[in-house]
Amino acid sequence: MSDHCCASEGAIAGALEKIRANGGRVTEPRRAMLAILGKEHGPFSAEELHKKIGGAGCDVVTVYRSLQAMEEIGVVRRCDFGDGTYRYEFNDGEHHHHHIICRVCRSVETLDVCVADGLERMARQKGYQKVTHTLEIFGVCPKCA
Ligand SMILES: [Zn+2]
Numbered sequence: 001m002s003d004h005c006c007a008s009e010g011a012i013a014g015a016l017e018k019i020r021a022n023g024g025r026v027t028e029p030r031r032a033m034l035a036i037l038g039k040e041h042g043p044f045s046a047e048e049l050h051k052k053i054g055g056a057g058c059d060v061v062t063v064y065r066s067l068q069a070m071e072e073i074g075v076v077r078r079c080d081f082g083d084g085t086y087r088y089e090f091n092d093g094e095h096h097h098h099h100i101i102c103r104v105c106r107s108v109e110t111l112d113v114c115v116a117d118g119l120e121r122m123a124r125q126k127g128y129q130k131v132t133h134t135l136e137i138f139g140v141c142p143k144c145a
């Protein structure tokens, strides 16, 4: 699915630490979710992630809420592929990237180039803080063309 790989053990430990520092609980499902997200690029919907962790003794609503909570503190990143389903991936700050999504088979590739630095700078110059951006590219992949 993707050529992008793998958050380090340290990055995962850092994410768990961040959850604690923000007053969150490091539950077994959260651990399991982060282990998957660190290993596989995704991005995954709550349903997909719930399947991948084999339930881990929690329902899909719990997975969904955990993802939301982890997104708020920047542990995971939410991707919107415009189909009404939010998908999440590990937010390894050092590996900022974008996606190209096939409109037909929904496969995801990563694009390790960012052209938005200038835009973020302009936003900061306008006095905005905590500036971030999301940008997803859509197309029809060579297999589906
Ligand atoms: Zn395709």
Ligand SMILES: [Zn+2]
Binding pocket: 041, 042, 043, 089, 097, 098, 099, 110
């Ligand atoms: Zn990604």
Ligand SMILES: [Zn+2]
Binding pocket: 096, 097, 098, 113, 114, 115, 116, 133, 135
């Ligand atoms: Zn970017």
